Amino acid sequence: MSNDQLHEIQQKAAQFELNRWLLSGVFTWQWWFLFAGFIIPWIILFKFIDRKRAAPIWFFGLLVLIITSFTDDLGAEIGMWVYPIKLLPYSLISFPFDFSLVPVAQMLIYQYCKTWKIFLFALLIQAGIFAAVGEPFSIWAETITYYGWNYAYSFLFYIFTGTLSRAFVSYWINGRSRS
Incomplete structure (x- = not known):
C-alpha cells in the first residue's frame, strides 16, 4: 500500500469519525457525563x-496522566477497547478518564496519604471503586466497550500506576536531594 493510499484511508476514517460523533455522540447525555467527568475533578483539585x-x-499527577494516556492509547490501538461516545471526535483516548478522573483522584490520594501504608490502602479503595463501579457504569453508559479487557x-x-508514580516522585524528591 502506498503512502497516498494510506493517507486516503486515514482521511475517509477521519470524516467517518467526525460524522459519527456529530450524529450520535456530541451533546448526548453520555457526552455531558464525559464533559462533567473532565471538568469537575479539576475544580475539586483546585479547591483542595x-x-x-x-x-x-503536580509532578505525581503528570506521571499518572502520562502512564494512563499512553496505556489507553495503546489499548485502543490494539483493539482492547473502543470509545463509542467521545468528548472529542478525533482521539483514541478518553480525555475525562486519562486527563482528569484518574490523575486527580490519585493526586488527592498522594496529597492526603503521606505514608506508604496509608497511600496503598487509599489506592486500593480508589482502584476498587473505579474498577468495580466506575468502569461497569461506563460500559452501561456505552462510553467504552471492552474487547479482551x-x-x-x-x-x-x-494500583500499578499510583505506586510507580509515587515511587518515582519519592526517589526524585528524596533520593536526588541527598546527592
Missing part, C-alpha cells in the same frame, strides 16, 4: 490542593 506541596503533587486488569493498573 495543598499549595505548599503543589510542585510534587476486564475489571481485574483495570484494578491492577490503577
Whole structure:
C-alpha cells in the first residue's frame, strides 16, 4: 500500500469519525457525563490542593496522566477497547478518564496519604471503586466497550500506576536531594 493510499484511508476514517460523533455522540447525555467527568475533578483539585506541596503533587499527577494516556492509547490501538461516545471526535483516548478522573483522584490520594501504608490502602479503595463501579457504569453508559479487557486488569493498573508514580516522585524528591 502506498503512502497516498494510506493517507486516503486515514482521511475517509477521519470524516467517518467526525460524522459519527456529530450524529450520535456530541451533546448526548453520555457526552455531558464525559464533559462533567473532565471538568469537575479539576475544580475539586483546585479547591483542595495543598499549595505548599503543589510542585510534587503536580509532578505525581503528570506521571499518572502520562502512564494512563499512553496505556489507553495503546489499548485502543490494539483493539482492547473502543470509545463509542467521545468528548472529542478525533482521539483514541478518553480525555475525562486519562486527563482528569484518574490523575486527580490519585493526586488527592498522594496529597492526603503521606505514608506508604496509608497511600496503598487509599489506592486500593480508589482502584476498587473505579474498577468495580466506575468502569461497569461506563460500559452501561456505552462510553467504552471492552474487547479482551476486564475489571481485574483495570484494578491492577490503577494500583500499578499510583505506586510507580509515587515511587518515582519519592526517589526524585528524596533520593536526588541527598546527592
